[in-house]
Amino acid sequence: MKLRKKILIVLVIIALLALFIKYSDRVLDMANLMITVLRPLALGCVLAYILNIPVSRIESLPIFQSEKPWVKKIKRPISIVGSIVIIAAIIVLITLIVIPQLVQAISVLTKEIPSAISDMMNWLSSSDRDWPRLQSILQSLNVNWDQLLQKLMSHLTNGLSNIFSSTVYVLSSIASTVITFVVALIFSFYLLAGKEKLLTQFQSVAKTYIKGKYFNRISLFLSTAHDTFTKFIVGQCTEAVILGALCTVGMFIFRFPYAAMVGTLVGATALLPVVGAYLGAAVGAFMIFTVNPIRAIAFLIFIAILQQIEGNLIYPRVVGSSVGLPGIWVLCAVTVGGGLNGIIGMLFAVPITATLYKLLQKDVRKKRELVQTSPPTNNTGQSNPPQQADGHGNS
16 A cells, blocks of 8 residues: 555656646746745745844843733834834944945045046147157058947947936836835734744644654754854844954054944945955945055055954854854855855855754764663673562672
8 A cells, every 4th residue: 555655656746747847938937926926025034034133132121021911012013113223223324424425535536537637638738749640550540430430329329228228127126126125024014013923823734734753853943043043143243343343443543544434334244244344345445545545555455354353263253153153164154155155155154054063963962862871782782681689689
């Protein structure tokens, strides 16, 4: 009976594979459509998971530990609104620090452009230039300047039409992104408001359709992953604050311009593991370049040294200790994840590796305890039965 069941399962799988191969185009189109439709909901789940960290911290405050009904009723809405306000305040603070000084740097650069153009015009109009000789060289090239000008105007016209279509596409993409984000944010609010009820329903359905031992294994994996990812997000934010503070203090010590702005930007971009700080450093180098190019080179040397210290000492200790992963494995995870999938791979490599590390650690500990508590075996590989004492008390 079992053999027939296995053969039937194999035949069903083969039939499904054949149908998938035959109608692969339709299946892929349907999959892309489902991904597009479910994208706001998936983003909402991610936002809810991230927002749940400050929500849980706010709800654990002593003021919300009262058993009064009205306190329980307002605790969740206040914690959700408080989390949004905190994150929005951080974004606004970073914007107020970064944008004004970035505009100032661009204005300094634009003020230098007219003088550079004037110097170039003076050089071109200088009387010591041998323009007749240059004209004779150009005439000897036998270039049809009229045809060349027509081709240039044609390319310019096509370029303008492409720019217009690209602008329309960008604007539509921005509108679609904004709508997707708003829907995802609203969906995350619903998830946070009823997270306990949703968790209970999910566990009830899982226990109904999944066998006990598999349910326990899945529960262990999900609880370990949840604990690891939560600690990773907290550790990543802590590491970004440390790096931003070190960058700001170092720039003040070495008297680099735009110290507060560049330090804030480096700290904000450091939320991306390892490479994020370099993105902020590139903008900082550009801003310092508008003031003093030599100082910009010195800043790049400073940020490279700071990034080496951060990547090899601070990051493995802060993030690695928060997720329970040794520093050497943090470096290995970031290196392998970046090689496989770039920045996204770096972002998820550390928590995934830490989850697998903890699960392996628990499994090894469990098996060692079983080995230590198992009865000793004789030379034939069988366990020795316990000896019975005789009537004189001797075994």
